[in-house]
Amino acid sequence: MQIAPPDFDRLFGALSDATRRDIVRRAIDGGEGVAELAGHYSMSFAAVQKHVAILERAGLITKERVGRRKVVRTNLEALRVARRLLDQYEQLWRDRVERMTTLLAESGKETDR
Amino acid sequence: MQIAPPDFDRLFGALSDATRRDIVRRAIDGGEGVAELAGHYSMSFAAVQKHVAILERAGLITKERVGRRKVVRTNLEALRVARRLLDQYEQLWRDRVERMTTLLAESGKETDR
DNA sequence: GCATAATACAACCATACGGTTGTATGAGGA
DNA sequence: TCCTCATACAACCGTATGGTTGTATTATGC
Numbered sequence: 001m002q003i004a005p006p007d008f009d010r011l012f013g014a015l016s017d018a019t020r021r022d023i024v025r026r027a028i029d030g031g032e033g034v035a036e037l038a039g040h041y042s043m044s045f046a047a048v049q050k051h052v053a054i055l056e057r058a059g060l061i062t063k064e065r066v067g068r069r070k071v072v073r074t075n076l077e078a079l080r081v082a083r084r085l086l087d088q089y090e091q092l093w094r095d096r097v098e099r100m101t102t103l104l105a106e107s108g109k110e111t112d113r
Numbered sequence: 114m115q116i117a118p119p120d121f122d123r124l125f126g127a128l129s130d131a132t133r134r135d136i137v138r139r140a141i142d143g144g145e146g147v148a149e150l151a152g153h154y155s156m157s158f159a160a161v162q163k164h165v166a167i168l169e170r171a172g173l174i175t176k177e178r179v180g181r182r183k184v185v186r187t188n189l190e191a192l193r194v195a196r197r198l199l200d201q202y203e204q205l206w207r208d209r210v211e212r213m214t215t216l217l218a219e220s221g222k223e224t225d226r
Numbered sequence: 227g228c229a230t231a232a233t234a235c236a237a238c239c240a241t242a243c244g245g246t247t248g249t250a251t252g253a254g255g256a
Numbered sequence: 257t258c259c260t261c262a263t264a265c266a267a268c269c270g271t272a273t274g275g276t277t278g279t280a281t282t283a284t285g286c
Contacts, residue, residue, distance in 0.1 A: 013129035016122050017244085021198075028205045035262060047245055049264070054243095068254050068262060076206050083199040085134075086192050092141045093189050130274085148232060160275055162234070167273095181232055181284050 006081045007058070014058035015082065019043075020051050024074050027061050033069030119194045120171070127171035128195065132156075133164050137187050140174050146182030 014020055023037055038048035052072060055061045059078040063070040127133055136150055151161035165185060168174045172191040176183040 008134065009129055009131060011129075012125045016124075016126035016129055018122060019244095021121065025202060025205065028202060029209055033262070034264095043244090044246065045263090046247080046265090050244075053264090063263095065253090068252090068260095070263070074202070074206070076203065079199050079202050079206075083196055083203070086196040086199070089138060089141065089187070089192050090189065090196070092138065093187070093192075096142055132274095146232070147234095156274090157276065158233090159235090159277080163274075166234090176233095178283090181230095181282090183233070 006078075006085075008082070008085060010054075010058040011060070011078065011082050014055050014060055017051065017054075019048075020055055023048075023051060023055060023072070024060055024079075027072045027074040030071060030073040033066075033071055034063075035069070037072060119191075119198075121195070121198060123171040124173070124191065124195050127168050127173055130164065132161075133168055133173075136161075136164060136168060136185070137173055137192075140185045140187040143184060143186040146179075146184055147176075148182070150185060 015024070019041060022040070026032060026037060026040070034049055034052055035045065037052070038045045041048055052061065052063075056063065059075055059081075061072050061074055063072055065071075128137070132154060135153070139145060139150060139153070147162055147165055148158065150165070151158045154161055165174065165176075169176065172188055172194075174185050174187050176185055178184075
């Protein structure tokens, strides 16, 4: 079986809402069910449920049945996947700076002739 | 004057589209104007222009007039702002692991009594 | 100075998103 | 058992988003 490639649209899309980022932060410690999470926000339970579903589809959280609740827990690996993409961009930036530095050094040699 | 706090909604929202992420990647090297960028995609010039505008509002790119074109360049700092937030989440995760480890050690001591 | 290349903006359309209320499902506890 | 707490799902509404075409602005190159 193939592992699914990361869906960056869903990943960053899920992170583009303040409520969802707050849920991600809270769910790092885990232990709270959907209803408990909903208690922190001034919106309906169903709205929070939708946010949780979006985070789940993006792979950013998982739900685990505990008693009659479903405990929400952040998935560290998804956060890392997002971070790695940003790291790649920064690496491209460094590569570019290096190439420019090399070019400058080369042209320096030329002027030495 | 205060510097504006990062708008993570706009930041991650801008990154949630594949075309925009590709523009960010291409604009790291810079040198291309909006029209040149548009040439890479199978959508209208105006659509690409809108994507560029969204990236600009999010602070992810800047435009600089060069000749009769406006050259698009990625803003490294905005990428770092996004990455730092993800880093913070990972740090919270490590803090939690550490707290749990400490707790386990404490309870270990208790069982020693 | 003028034609035009490059960008910007406006209006419009279809669909997605964030929110609501209401109803259905489903597992636990008394 | 069966009541009920916790979650899930459906339908709906207003607005934002991603795309289109068309028109306006603007600075530069000739």
